[in-house]
Amino acid sequence: MRLTRLACAVALGLACHSALAATAYVSNEKDDSISVIDLDSLEVSATLEVGMRPRGLLLSSDNRLLYICASDSDRVQVMDLATRKIIKELPSGADPEQFALHPNDRWLYISNEDDALVTVVDARSDEVLAQIDVGVEPEGMAVSPDGKWAVNTSETTNMLHWIDTSTQQLVDNTLVDQRPRHVEFDKDGKRLWASAEIGGTVTVLDVDSRQVLKVLNFAIKGVHPDKVQPVGVKLSDDGKYAFIALGPANHVAVVDARSYEILDYLLVGRRVWHLEFTPDQKRLLTTNGVSGDVSVIDVDSLKVTKSIKVGRYPWGVVVTP
Numbered sequence: 001m002r003l004t005r006l007a008c009a010v011a012l013g014l015a016c017h018s019a020l021a022a023t024a025y026v027s028n029e030k031d032d033s034i035s036v037i038d039l040d041s042l043e044v045s046a047t048l049e050v051g052m053r054p055r056g057l058l059l060s061s062d063n064r065l066l067y068i069c070a071s072d073s074d075r076v077q078v079m080d081l082a083t084r085k086i087i088k089e090l091p092s093g094a095d096p097e098q099f100a101l102h103p104n105d106r107w108l109y110i111s112n113e114d115d116a117l118v119t120v121v122d123a124r125s126d127e128v129l130a131q132i133d134v135g136v137e138p139e140g141m142a143v144s145p146d147g148k149w150a151v152n153t154s155e156t157t158n159m160l161h162w163i164d165t166s167t168q169q170l171v172d173n174t175l176v177d178q179r180p181r182h183v184e185f186d187k188d189g190k191r192l193w194a195s196a197e198i199g200g201t202v203t204v205l206d207v208d209s210r211q212v213l214k215v216l217n218f219a220i221k222g223v224h225p226d227k228v229q230p231v232g233v234k235l236s237d238d239g240k241y242a243f244i245a246l247g248p249a250n251h252v253a254v255v256d257a258r259s260y261e262i263l264d265y266l267l268v269g270r271r272v273w274h275l276e277f278t279p280d281q282k283r284l285l286t287t288n289g290v291s292g293d294v295s296v297i298d299v300d301s302l303k304v305t306k307s308i309k310v311g312r313y314p315w316g317v318v319v320t321p
Contacts (some may be wrong), residue, residue: 024276024285024319025066026294027054028311034068035294035310036084037285039278039319042296042306048084051077056098056141057316060123061105066318067123069096069110076110076121081320091128093119098182100141100150102165109150109163111138118152118161120168130168134161140182144207145189153180153194160194162210174210177201182274184233186257193242195230202230202244204260214260216244216253223249232274236281236299243284243297245272252286252295254302266304268295273314279321287314 022039027050034054036046051070058067066079069092076092076099079085092099093112096119100109107129110119118138120130135154143150143165150163158180162172177199184193191213192205202216218228229247235257236242242255248271254264269288272295276285283305284297294314296306 022278022320024278024294024317025057026285026287026310026314027057027068027316028292028313029053029055029289029315030312033311034066034079035314037294037308037310039283042308044308044310046084047311048079050079050086051075051089055315056096057318058099058101058108059318059320060101061103063320067099067101067108069099069316071095071097071113076108078123088126090121090123090126091119092121093117093128093131097139098141100143102143102150103145103147107165109141109143109152111141111152113137113139113155116154118150118163120150132161132163132168132170134170135159135173140180140194142183142185142192144185145187149207151183151185151192153183155179155181155197158196158199160192160205172210174205174212176203177215181231182233184235186235186239187237193233193235195233195244197229197231197247200225200228200230202233202242202255216255216260216262218244218246218249218253218262218265220246220249220251220265223251232272232286234275234277234284236277238281241299243275245275245286247271247273248290250288252284252297264302266297266302268297268304269293269307274316276317276319278319285317285319287317289313289315 024037052072056069076090135157137155140153177196179198232245244253269291271290
């Protein structure tokens, strides 16, 4: 009897683990929902109702909590992924669009597009720690792997804003190309990649000196240059690739992250926004706003292998291991 009960408990534990493993969560701006994708079957397994106009998504370090920028609700919602229920809402400031989580797993740095602020919230105590004045229309947000820097982009000011996390103070600004939308640190925190939507470029900076190392330009045969509008950036952990979502160009650029050579352009869905790897980094998912789908890229072959229909205007995506 004891062995039977033990076997049942083990089986139940494995089933629960399987239910949470290999899952993607995609925010749908126009549906106020999250699409849940089973990454074994590559099909939508559930649709979850959330706040108004969800965009940015983040996971806690233990992958138990999903943070959701409910932009038109002026809140960051916190979902328990075991129950898939919203368990609380954080005071995010107005119109949260993107955010980043400090390595301490507590401090959320949230861009408030309408108020030209970055709001810092303690995700455990729900306390607002600081509100930092930045440029006009802040959007992109990243925290360095060592937790020293939080960097914000301001779309209208065309700047990157460097926030010292030890003091929660703005200490420097870097002018980049027009309408910067996203920033991403590489794994060792030595370089920062910043996309500029209207400028059509990606700027790579040395973090220690905060100096520009390279400005990437893109040209796709048969696509008008005005449609090449970089937004999301994703860097492979091995330092080999940078993948750049090129917006209404409907392509993802594949860049050699060491030499900065443009290796290829991959055709995906319409109006590609953001990207995320599966845990083994063998596949890359893209959110395609206008076509309402997610493209699946095989990283080894650099081929698009599948399109998964989700909700209306998919924007953000995260993946649980």
